[in-house]
Amino acid sequence: MKSSILTLISIFLFTGNLYAEFKLDPLDYAYNALEPYIDAQTMEIHHSKHHAAYVNNLNKAIKGTAFENKSLEEIMKNISTLGDVVRNNGGGHYNHRLFWALLSAKKSEPSEALKKDIEKTFGDMDQFKKKMNSEAMARFGSGWVWLVVTPEKKLTICSTPNQDNPLMDIAQVKGAPILGIDVWEHAYYLKYQNKRGDYLESIWNVINWETVNGLYNEALK
Numbered sequence: 001m002k003s004s005i006l007t008l009i010s011i012f013l014f015t016g017n018l019y020a021e022f023k024l025d026p027l028d029y030a031y032n033a034l035e036p037y038i039d040a041q042t043m044e045i046h047h048s049k050h051h052a053a054y055v056n057n058l059n060k061a062i063k064g065t066a067f068e069n070k071s072l073e074e075i076m077k078n079i080s081t082l083g084d085v086v087r088n089n090g091g092g093h094y095n096h097r098l099f100w101a102l103l104s105a106k107k108s109e110p111s112e113a114l115k116k117d118i119e120k121t122f123g124d125m126d127q128f129k130k131k132m133n134s135e136a137m138a139r140f141g142s143g144w145v146w147l148v149v150t151p152e153k154k155l156t157i158c159s160t161p162n163q164d165n166p167l168m169d170i171a172q173v174k175g176a177p178i179l180g181i182d183v184w185e186h187a188y189y190l191k192y193q194n195k196r197g198d199y200l201e202s203i204w205n206v207i208n209w210e211t212v213n214g215l216y217n218e219a220l221k
């Protein structure tokens with residue numbers, strides 16, 4: 001619990017600070033921590049190769065632009081002005097940094113307030129998970145499925161292509177992402193091959209609800 005809260009705090013602190021280069025932070029759990037639901041090799045390649053490449057490419061693309069020292073959130077908000085390399089790699093960095101904090105081997109639950117909101121919006125937890133998974137299945141090719149708090153403070157589910165996210169000014173559904181699931185094949189192919197549905201069933205075993213609860217509370221402020 002301590003480490004997930006620290007991750008959360010660091011997400012909020014870091015994004016408010018000015019710093020010259022984006023960095024790939026180590027995971028706060030081992031690559032094999034999410035076995036058997038997500039295998040160690042997938043985690044290692046996903047973090048140390050895919051996420052690392054997004055960070056490196058973002059740093060190269062943002063250097064010398066007016067957004068060099070801006071937060072990732074600022075970059076997301078202005079993404080339509082920054083070109084496809086920043087869109088893909090800035091989105092990739094934001095999405096993966098969040099994704100790692102949304103996973104944990106430790107069992108956790110949605111807070112009472114979030115659970116009530118989910119039940120009010122989607123019926124019950126099972127229907128909510130089903131809707132997330134069906135949105136994820138409907139995403140053709142690569143992308144993400146999100147649970148979002150809209151500017152009207154309502155929960156909604158959406159999906160985005162590639163490395164887009166609901167913070168981007170070009171997003172169809174905008175808001176604060178509080179839960180995101182990566183549905184790129186690189187997130188599951190080694191273990192699940194073409195069976196995206198099996199990966200989606202499995203990932204609910206390792207969702208870090210403490211992170212989701214914290215982001216939900218932040219988004220409602």
Ligand code: MN
Nearest residue numbers: 050182184187
């Ligand atoms: Mn990914």
